C-alpha cells in the first residue's frame with residue numbers, strides 16, 4: 001500500500017495487535033479504553049477509511065447513511081455484530097467483518113463456568129465465607145444441584161452452542177436437547193433436536209442461550225421463560241437482548257426459576273440493582289472471550305480482514 005489507510009481503533013486492543021496495526025496503517029488508538037460517544041463515532045465515519053470497533057461501539061443506520069461518509073470497511077472485534085446496523089452498512093456499500101471461531105472455546109468455557117457456578121451456588125457460598133459467616137463444614141449446608149444426568153437445553157446450536165453442548169455431554173455427563181432454526185448434523189455426541197424454544201424450556205434443567213441479539217425483539221421471550229421448571233437455571237453468554245431480561249429478573253424475583261448466570265446484559269454496563277442483590281445469580285462483566293490468547297487472536301483476525309480489504313483480496317470473515 002503506497003498511502004497508509006487511516007484506521008480508527010475504538011477500544012484498546014492487546015499490545016501485539018496494536019503493534020501490527022501501527023506497522024501497516026495510519027492507526028489511531030484509544031488512549032483511555034473508554035467507549036466513544038455516538039457523536040465522535042459518527043464523525044469518525046467521515047474521517048477514517050476503516051474503523052475497528054467492539055461490542056461497546058454502536059454504529060447506527062443514521063451514522064452510516066450520512067452523505068460524505070469516508071469509511072469503507074468496519075472490522076469488528078467480536079463474532080456478534082449486534083453493535084452495527086449491518087443492513088445499513090450493506091446499503092452504503094461498506095464492508096463489515098467479524099471474528100468467528102477463535103473465541104468459540106473460550107466463550108463455551110464461560111458458559112460452563114456459569115452453569116457450574118449457579119448450580120453449585122458458588123457465589124452465595126463464597127460470599128458467606130468472605131463475610132466471615134462460615135461456621136465450619138456441614139453435610140447439609142451449601143447444597144446445590146448436580147448436573148450429571150441432567151438435561152441441558154441449548155437455544156441456538158451454532159458454533160458456540162455446539163461447543164457448550166460437547167463439553168456438557170462428554171465432560172459432565174449431561175443430556176442435551178436443543179432448538180436451532182435449521183437442522184444440525186454431525187455433532188459427534190448425543191443430542192436431541194426439538195422443534196421449538198418452548199419445548200426445550202419445558203424439559204431443561206439448565207438452559208444455555210446462544211442466539212444473536214440486536215434484532216429489536218428478544219428471541220427468548222417472557223412466554224418462553226415462563227415455560228421453565230421452578231428447579232431450572234438459565235445462563236446467557238450471547239447478548240443481553242437475546243432474551244427478555246426484565247422477564248428473567250421477574251422470574252428470579254418470583255422464585256419461578258432456581259437461578260441464572262449472566263455474562264451479558266441488555267444495556268451494558270448497566271446491571272439492575274435487583275439482580276446485583278440476588279444470591280442465586282452469577283454476574284460476569286461480559287468476559288466470555290476474555291483470555292489474553294483469544295483477545296489477541298480476535299485482534300489479529302480483524303487485522304487480517306483489514307489487510308485483505310485494502311489489498312483487494314476476499315475477506316477471511318465477511319459479514320457484509
Ligand code: 8YV
Nearest residue numbers: 054055077078079080288289
Ligand atoms: C467479544 C462477544 O469479546 O465476540 C463477541 O460477540 O460477545 C465477545 O466475546 C466482544 O463482542 C468484543 O467486541
